[in-house]
Amino acid sequence: MNMMMAAIDAAGVPCPTPLPLTGSGSGGLTALGVELGGGGDASSSHAARLLRWVPGAPLVTDKAQTESEWEGCGEMVGRMAAALAELDPPPEALTRMHLWDLANFPSVGAYVSCIKDESRQALARAVLSDFDSEVASLAASLPRQALHNDANEQNLLVADGQAAGVVDFGDAVLSFRVAEAAIMLAYQALDKADRVEACAAMLRGYARAAPRLNEDELRVLPALVRARLCCSVVMGAYSHSQDPENDYLLVTQEPGWAALRELSLMEADGGKREAFTRRMIEAYADGCGGQ
Numbered sequence: 001m002n003m004m005m006a007a008i009d010a011a012g013v014p015c016p017t018p019l020p021l022t023g024s025g026s027g028g029l030t031a032l033g034v035e036l037g038g039g040g041d042a043s044s045s046h047a048a049r050l051l052r053w054v055p056g057a058p059l060v061t062d063k064a065q066t067e068s069e070w071e072g073c074g075e076m077v078g079r080m081a082a083a084l085a086e087l088d089p090p091p092e093a094l095t096r097m098h099l100w101d102l103a104n105f106p107s108v109g110a111y112v113s114c115i116k117d118e119s120r121q122a123l124a125r126a127v128l129s130d131f132d133s134e135v136a137s138l139a140a141s142l143p144r145q146a147l148h149n150d151a152n153e154q155n156l157l158v159a160d161g162q163a164a165g166v167v168d169f170g171d172a173v174l175s176f177r178v179a180e181a182a183i184m185l186a187y188q189a190l191d192k193a194d195r196v197e198a199c200a201a202m203l204r205g206y207a208r209a210a211p212r213l214n215e216d217e218l219r220v221l222p223a224l225v226r227a228r229l230c231c232s233v234v235m236g237a238y239s240h241s242q243d244p245e246n247d248y249l250l251v252t253q254e255p256g257w258a259a260l261r262e263l264s265l266m267e268a269d270g271g272k273r274e275a276f277t278r279r280m281i282e283a284y285a286d287g288c289g290g291q
Contacts, residue, residue: 001169002049003091004084004146011083013076014157014165016051056157056164064161067201072163074184074205074287077151080166081180081210090146094174099235100149102179103139105131105227111238120233120257123264127230130264134223138216143177145211151180152187178217181206182224185280189229189259190252196276199225200283207287218284222263222277229260 002018009017059065059073084090099107109128115121148155149171157165184206185199192198207213213221233256240249265271 001093001172003087004148004169004172007083007087008080008166011079013080013083014054014056015169016054016167019050019052021048021050054157054165054167056159058154059156059158060153062158062161066161067197069158069161069163070188070198070201071205073156073158074202074207075209076156076163076166076205077148077180077184077202078206078209080148080151081145081177081206084146084148085177085211087146090174094146094172096173098149098171098173100171100231101173101175102182102224102227102231103175105231106136108231108234111234114238114241115234123257123261124230124234127226127260127264130223131227135220135227138220139176142217142220143214144174145177147173147175147177147180149173149175149179149183151184153190176217176220176224177211178213178221179224179228181210181213182221183228185221185225186228186232186259187252189225189263190255195259195262196272196279199276200279203280203283204287207284212288213284218281221280222273225276226260226264229256229263232256233260 005015005017008015059069062069098104106128109125112121112124112128115124148166148169150168151166155166155168156163157167181203184202188199188202189195232252236249236251236253236256240246243249262272263276264273266273267275
């Protein structure tokens with residue numbers, strides 16, 4: 001994680017890089033002794049690090065978001081992706097089984113039964129089926145790299161209408177290169193009057209700075225956007241069923257299902273599936289200079 005943040009910061013994307021601590025090694029970690037409660041001599045030692053503060057506020061808190069701001073955030077994610085692509089070989093710790101890794105999306109199927117609404121459960125199963133038919137056969141050949149893996153509206157910072165930084169590297173993985181863009185677009189689709197154009201603006205910015213996606217990556221991008229939305233709503237519902245007092249787990253439920261439905265249904269059924277696919281191809285080409 002420290003290696004990733006250092007690479008991203010060096011590329012001009014502000015993020016919470018570790019600061020040196022007394023007695024720490026090159027990784028900025030030190031041991032912190034903690035007295036345990038209850039009296040006596042009980043104590044424990046924990047690893048600790050101090051991270052640099054990144055000024056700005058989460059994108060979600062800006063109630064007057066603009067197309068320019070979305071493009072700027074997309075370009076920031078693209079620069080982050082370019083910096084992480086230079087980690088070759090990527091940190092070994094990123095090779096792990098993580099349910100929020102889109103390469104592992106089929107594993108989400110085990111949790112769909114926690115969705116009580118039959119229409120929503122059917123929608124989730126349809127997204128899983130789409131992944132199987134549209135992504136699975138190409139998965140082995142899709143380029144992989146280190147990913148932040150959670151470029152959502154809470155983790156992208158803005159200040160004065162401009163992209164200002166990226167935080168929260170706890171979900172970092174080694175996975176499909178295109179997944180960074182898909183995850184960014186999945187959360188951009190939430191709570192937007194025009195999801196398609198909002199996503200197009202962010203993807204244009206991303207395309208200006210990120211490593212160039214190939215034809216197969218562009219082909220699977222819409223399915224991966226839907227997969228991340230599905231993962232978010234299904235795992236949010238499951239986690240809330242295990243921890244009913246934690247309402248944060250429900251933050252993306254209603255807007256997530258609305259976005260997933262609109263981007264999954266064909267236009268003949270009232271959705272925008274075809275329009276989304278067409279517009280993402282156009283926006284990506286625009287961001288790449290029309291190529």
